[in-house]
Amino acid sequence: MSDTPKGWVVIAGLGPGAESMVIPEVQDVLAEATDVVGYIPYVKRIPPRAGLTLHASDNRVEVDRATQALEMAAAGQRVVVVSSGDPGVFAMASAVFEALEEGAKTQPAWLNLEIRVLPGITAMLAAAAAIGAPLGHDFAAINLSDNLKPWELIERRLQLVGEAGLAMAFYNPRSKSRPHQFERALEVLRAACGDDTLISFARDVTKPGQEILTVPLRDARPEMADMRTVVIVGNRDTRRVGSYVYTPRFAPGHQPGHQPAHHPAANTATKDA
Amino acid sequence: MSDTPKGWVVIAGLGPGAESMVIPEVQDVLAEATDVVGYIPYVKRIPPRAGLTLHASDNRVEVDRATQALEMAAAGQRVVVVSSGDPGVFAMASAVFEALEEGAKTQPAWLNLEIRVLPGITAMLAAAAAIGAPLGHDFAAINLSDNLKPWELIERRLQLVGEAGLAMAFYNPRSKSRPHQFERALEVLRAACGDDTLISFARDVTKPGQEILTVPLRDARPEMADMRTVVIVGNRDTRRVGSYVYTPRFAPGHQPGHQPAHHPAANTATKDA
Incomplete structure (x- = not known):
């Protein structure tokens, strides 16, 4: 009943490098996304298309990037955070949950955001x-x-x-x-x-x-x-x-x-x- | 120069269960296979087609199944050994190499077989x-x-x-x-x-x-x-x-x-x- 469309964050693994090792579910979610967030070389792997904004950032800013993703989802956008390999292995999934824990202190509604992790082939x-x-x-x-x-x-x-x-x-x-x-x-x-x-x-x-x-x-x-x-x-x-x-x-x-x-x-x- | 066509064995991971989590490279290799070998529930996941023989076996016969795969490859067949998850994690990849080590004692030519492991999303x-x-x-x-x-x-x-x-x-x-x-x-x-x-x-x-x-x-x-x-x-x-x-x-x-x-x-x- 809200005016804000329902946003979400999916943290998705792009695998070790070869496109033939990206699971189809990740491709499906990228097709629905309005925004892709990630470290420059991983965002470069995503083909541009109308309606999709690519947000590439430098390394060592994982929590800033995660916070940006959560802010956009709270505003109704459909955000994919891309990681290499598997996002749960030394990568962006924990950074997103760290940012969620911190951000929810001032914006408790973030705890109701739809957040999903999609695994990948880890290195x-x-x-x-x-x-x-x-x-x-x-x-x-x-x-x-x-x-x-x-x-x-x-x-x-x-x-x-x-x-x-x-x-x-x-x-x-x-x-x-x-x-x-x-x-x-x-x-x-x-x-x-x-x-x-x-x-x-x-x-x-x-x-x-x-x-x-x-x-x-x-x-x-x-x-x-x-x-x-x-x-x-x-x-x-x-x-x-x-x-x-x-x-x-x-x-x-x-x-x-x-x-x-x-x-x-x-x-x-x-x-x- | 041999009369025998070049066979191979690929040990492939089918992921945790969802078809949307099988990497495209596994689908590609299944399309080229003449034979699929594996535990019954995993072989059931492979769609039958002309030219493909499905060899389903019970559990607890990993080394027998691996030996069968190597024998078929040595005879020129293109064999995919299917595992759930990732074949290298508590699954068929080590069993194939155990069978290779054992079998090569009497058939040293097995050491020249093309064997490849394709990773999967492990459970x-x-x-x-x-x-x-x-x-x-x-x-x-x-x-x-x-x-x-x-x-x-x-x-x-x-x-x-x-x-x-x-x-x-x-x-x-x-x-x-x-x-x-x-x-x-x-x-x-x-x-x-x-x-x-x-x-x-x-x-x-x-x-x-x-x-x-x-x-x-x-x-x-x-x-x-x-x-x-x-x-x-x-x-x-x-x-x-x-x-x-x-x-x-x-x-x-x-x-x-x-x-x-x-x-x-x-x-x-x-x-x-």
Whole structure:
């Protein structure tokens, strides 16, 4: 009964880069949008059309961008906030909810806004697919940037998660502003996971020029990673077969011998069970 | 120069259930396939067509199914192995590489087969999107089934990862054959993460009848989960805003006060940086 049309915010994942990895539901919601908000290179991926306003902003302004999206939705606009990968993994979804929590203190009506998150193929899973199946057993996703947490906490997490025997995928492994930290991370990982554990560097995944490099932790060097690289460390049982790297579904030490394909235990498995 | 046409195996993720969440690249490869292999309910999702043979098999035969796919590819067929979610997350990709490693002992030519993994929206990320953004900070993915690892190792992982302060997503939380284990997992989580930490139960995500329930760990009951449920435990800073649950991008304890949207630190963030 209000004069204001019903606005909404959808936070949508554009996947790792290839257009063939964007889910159809994201395309559908983009077709209904009046506004697209996001970091410049992601907004560039959206084809312009009549009735759609593109709002590209620089990086490091996630909460400003999220607030702008909520303001427009409150005014009745249909806003898509675009993220690369999956918006819920080190990306815009949490920033929108942070902005919502803050903004609702002065505009409580924001709590009734329709907000929806649409998942995407996150870089870690695209990288894992390009490598083989290094995340085929328990794993952790860790952001190595110390912008949002103290470096000491990152080191502690690498130690504990390594001790737990999980594979790990790292976002933001290395930047110019903190060149020594990734070198230190490799030291911590060697101590926690062993020198022989395989580490893979996946750069520009699904994009032209994609590069994949796998070495034992012993031979890993900091310059193998930059901010366009997803780094995946396996567990102690991660191995090569042909040109692929994979982690068996079995826990290291729990594999009942190396099994012929028809051994029954080899077939009691996975989420299909 | 061989008489045998060039076969291949693609291990493809069908996402959590909704057809609108299958990436176009998976549809493209299905259009080129001669054979589809997989667990019955996933193969049922593939529309039949002339020239395509559907091979549906029961669960718990992952390695047999993978071996069959490799045999067909070696004979020149174009085989898609379908998984739900992402094939690299507790699914068929590792099973195919296990079968490859085993089979190559007697048929070394298998190592030259073209094998490709295509990612999908894994249940954990679809569940997180439906809940809000509970995995917006560091997190772990853990399979709670003890088919492939000893239960003691699962408990130890929950303790260490909880101590590290990561959120956690659980696959296969509870089954009829091991009803007491999830109850024990909740006890371990309460001790490691605190009674107030939020836990979400997402059942039949993206499917008709999707249900989402969030409670503090104190109030969590084993019967809130079954094998169709993805369970997500937040970290100590995971919170509610409106009808959503999210984890701030900041580490608990590192958030420099609750920030106005224009505080510079609130904007130094995420993988967009």
